[in-house]
Amino acid sequence: MSQKARGKQGLIFSIQRYSTEDGPGIRTTVFMKGCPLTCLWCHNPESQKFHPEIVFNDTRCIGCKRCVDACPEGAITFTEDGPRTERGKCQNCGKCAEACPSGARELIGKYMTAEEAFAEVEKDVLFYRNSGGGVTVGGGEPTMQPGFLVEFLRKCREKGIHTALDTSGYVKWETMEKILKHVNLVLYDIKQIDPVKHANYGGVSNELILENARRISCKGIPMIVRVPVIPGYTDGEENIRGIMEFVCKLDGVARVDLLPFHRLGEPKYRKLDRNYEFKDTQPPTDEHMQELKRIVESFGLQAKVGPK
């Protein structure tokens, strides 16, 4: 079903409580599904598509074959290695997940109203208050679902909950502006300063992203810039220097977070029957991260490495 038909519902793939790496204090992060970028290294591949998807966790499968019978498309066959899904046939209807007793098959992505999502994040309001925390929306790209997002964030703000938006910035300014009215802190991803490389790695050019960063900065909303450090793609000193030359001209940048590449996303690719191209890529060394940190600091910016 399309986003439009769902009205103001948001497609959410995870709500994580006691999230402590997405802004200050104890937070709940609402992960929204669907992203206009297609970064090769994405460690949340289940966040990319704009519709629910079936994932398969082989370690939980007990081989009962209920999924084979449940699939109306005949997309699942049972082999020696367990059930195999023909992704071309699969319509992501979720009937196999419903039939699966062990939770090995799971439909990722759930449509929720702003009220429903708010009811979930409201549960930890005392923890937010005592820690200076709040709610973060991330993804995927949350700004792609503005109807839901504005309503959800407004509710949070009405209850005095601190809000943070984790965004790639790749969205029309008019949309971004509407959302920002309800945002206390922006976590802004800038991955690559070279527009051609950015398009090659992420599927889109970075011009809109940089332009939006400037505009957010003019509004005086505090910002934490986050740079994924991906070996061979974004980890070069010239890239970091380039980004910082841009960032140091912005107002309101509280900190720059350098996020070292990790391979924890690998099993997720397998669960989605997708190919992971970073199997053999090593995470950047601590020395390299420290070196990049020094570069950031040389621009008079505060820098932090991590989380890993």
Next chain:
Amino acid sequence: MVEQKLWEASEMLSPRVRRLRGYYFLDEQREFQNNVMSFTTGIPNDVVYQILDFISVPDMLGGVLKANRDGLAAMAINLDMPVEFWEQPLIIRKALFFQRVLQEIPVDILDDELIVGGRFCTSLSTCLTEEETEEFVRIEAELIEESERILKLGLSCGGITPGHIIQNHAKVLQKGFKGIKEEAEGLLGRTASEAKREFLKAIIICCDAIGEFSHRYAEEARRLAKKERATRRREELLKVAEVCDRVPYNPARTFYEALQATWFSHMVEMIAESYPGPGVSHGRLDQYLYPFYRRDVDEGRLRREEAKELFQCFSVKHNYAYDYQTIGGPHGRNAGFGQLITLGGQGANGEDMTNDLTYLILQSFRELNMLEPKLNLRIHSATPKELLLKASQMVRDTQGSPFILNFDKIVIEALEGEGMSHDDAVDYGVVGCLENTAQGKDTSGTVDVHFNVAKSVELALNDGEDWRSGERLGAETGDPLQFESFEQVMEAYKRQIRATIQYVTGITSACDALRGKYVPCPFLSTVIDGCMEKGRDIRDGGAIYNFTTFNGVGIATAADSLAAIKKVVFEDKRLTMAELLQALRTNFEEKEDIRQILINRAPKFGNDDDYVDSIAREIFRFWCQELSQYVTPTGKRVRAGYLSWNHFIHDGAFTAATPNGRKAGEPISNGVCPSQGCDVKGPTAAMKSVAKLGFDILPSGASHTISINPTTLQTDEQLDNFAALLRTYNELGGTSLQFNIIDAETLQDAQRIPESYQNLLVRVTGYNAYFVGMSRALQDEIIARVEHKL
């Protein structure tokens, strides 16, 4: 951060303390051993070992206790009590015998010690006549049989346990035993009742006995001083002699005297009860020692470093309780003895009571890193941030968990709810593992009974019969196939709880009556308020507050099971009751799909989900309220707790497969923790689920463990968040909390190469234990819990 083996002592220790600590860890190679000494009156068949004191320990099943009794009787030192002794009433005989023991027991002062008092592991005669012994043993045998029966069926244990008490140390320091004796003499002059007069005479004998006992140490110190060549040590020994001449008989004047007095009355209490270590606790030591500390420091007599060294000398002594375990039982030095010190907390008007001594004790503890004593930190709304951050760092840096946290808000409300005065409630201390009691006036029997509340699910699904043996244990609640709604299942469950409570309270009451009549403890009565005023021994209801605590075990297993029946059978109709019962009966053999449905298609306690949390709350409160109707023969009100100790493993071994997908024999849930591995929404959700149970009616407290990966506590920001987590738990009405700060790799490594991890401590359910000394089952259990990180 410097990579440091977590279980090593700090480099900060003074050479003296390092030597004292090192000496202790020589174990069997030590010349000094605090081995158990048994003493008999010399009558035939004298009972020198109380089997019922230890009947609640599952590891002791199968004749161990009987063997201990026989062994201790055979090696008992005959004090050959004179004829006049036998003309006295029992309470006086007990006091006289105790006095003789304090004259006979060896006095040992170890090299370098500043705080002295060595041998305290005893097994004392019950002091009964032959005739009394006969009756005692006859009744006891029946109770042992009953207790063992219910333990073997995984239902409960039935006894009454000693220890788990806080003496009125403040009074001992202020008045000395001389002052207490004078109080008894005053009462004696005004008392006509013969029984009360005898009791008061016994108190007076006990006060004299401990006074004479400390003089024996003074003499020993002087003897050693005489032959000591080193001037410095000679002076130290003369100082020891001076202190022991003074306290605990006279009021303490200095911090040194106060520490020595506290150790003497602590160790003598263990001699008197023949129950070393388990739960014999100090209460709010940082409060009642503080005036002595402050004055000495202010008047320039004591430097902070000296105070710390004295405190560490005092601390090391507690560890010698473990020498007791050289007798019987497979414990080794792994069982928690729980000599607790309560730190911090609020005062009568909500003000914070943290002081410099609080921090000094925390620091001492961190440097010393030994098993005993253990710390409990009281957290309340005004706990200073500095203390919270220090606590959070210690949680990160020490192995296992450095302490248990108790949360004032709900504890005080609950203690007042059970009838405690406001002043006593705000001044509560902690005994055993985490159990809240009043200080110096309370015998709450906090580990008397551990009761399997998950077993009632089995009984409700089997018409009240034990599934394995077919023995009737509970009520006849009918054929579960006839249940037409979830409400009927719940009703059957509650009827089983009610019936089994009635059964077990019967056994506990009989134990209580037997002990009240035949096993008085006059020394303990001298240091617990209420006994002298009432003229009654502590074992006979003398204390101001008298309770016996029934600890529920397996609440999450029960709640998850009931929720699974509600959801899977009655609501979603994924399974029929017949399918469910058949799968349970066959222990899910070839029914893995059914087991998976029960695991994955029903909500689990610990995830802040009201569907199952409300069921947990309902049965939790039903259990508490049902218990509160009972009173034992000596006037102990029955109250609820939720401390599993190691019963969750034992009881699990004798509990059939349960509808939450747990297989027969596997452990049931521990304390008020979610079922193993079932809380998947992080610590805030787990805390909220647990707090929803409603601890306003559970003053004793409950054990809740959260496993934490130390990497989540590295940065200042993370520590701040952790401190906020604790503050919020208090606000939510959480009762107590402990942490396992261990990564699974370390533990698996310890399983592979145990010899390299002899000192690795982990916290189990309210106590620290040496990991390598544990059973494989418990080790695996802890690893499973650790892997499921915060």
